[in-house]
Amino acid sequence: MGEKSLLIFDFDGTLIDSVPDLAEATNMMLSQLGKPTYPESEVRNWVGNGSRKLVERALTASSQVPPTQQQISDAQEVFFEAYEQTSGTKTVAYAGVDKGLKQLQQAGYILALVTNKPIRFVPKLLQSFGWQDLFAEVLGGDSLAEKKPDPAPLHYVCGQLRVNPNKAVMIGDSKNDILAGQNAGIDTLGLSYGYNYGQDIRDFNPTQAFDDFASLVAYLLPAND
CATH class of the missing domain: 3.40.50.1000 (HAD superfamily/HAD-like)
Structure with a gap:
């Protein structure tokens, strides 16, 4: 070249x-929202198109219905707070x-x-x-x-x-x-x-x-x- x-x-x-940290933050978010959590191997498949898409995929998996844009935005704030705490520890x-x-x-x-x-x-x-x-x-x-x-x-x-x-x-x-x-x-x-x-x-x-x-x-x- x-x-x-x-x-x-x-x-x-x-x-x-960064999947180990992203998975932990995703599960912290889901727990706070009273939803089931998922193994890291599952979350790994949701990563790669930005955090909003990750949050949307997690919410869809946990409730089987597509979330509204407002639900995604609210959940993303929870996710960011969780990621702020975990970010870098397992990456x-x-x-x-x-x-x-x-x-x-x-x-x-x-x-x-x-x-x-x-x-x-x-x-x-x-x-x-x-x-x-x-x-x-x-x-x-x-x-x-x-x-x-x-x-x-x-x-x-x-x-x-x-x-x-x-x-x-x-x-x-x-x-x-x-x-x-x-x-x-x-x-x-x-x-x-x-x-x-x-x-x-x-x-x-x-x-x-x-x-x-x-x-x-x-x-x-x-x-x-």
Whole structure:
């Protein structure tokens, strides 16, 4: 991938596995609402399209009827409070990510983070992994009016860092990441191990796809040797 200088990463499902914390917060929410709770393996299937969708899927499963928009909004507030308490305690980085990010930065790439997670939860997580100085730009799902798969966050990052979009790459595990990159006209690299609601990331035609982070790093590094 010679000629590329900016790597824009997704967060959950790409760099970190946050499902254990998300599942705990989901079950805390359901308990507070007097609804049954679910095993982590079940909640894992609900993750990948943002917290509102996660809350909606949990409410639908627990009452067998689709919730109203107001019920989702009310429950989401309960979920956010619960996640604030648990966030970061069980979240882990995927294999090879910590080392790989540092290698990419040392090789001269500019790193950015664009997640659909609300920005208020991001700094604490970055801190917990010691990544607070790795990313030149960090955007959450509510940092701008639009979020992935809209191209706006990617265009914004390129603009802030003064990088031509054709020198940028979007890296993620879900269709939102790949579509955002395609909508922004930039190359996309997919990772198959994250949260894509049961769909193979390759179905969305990323420029390339990888099954582990080390393979992605190896693909990006030779051009800089």
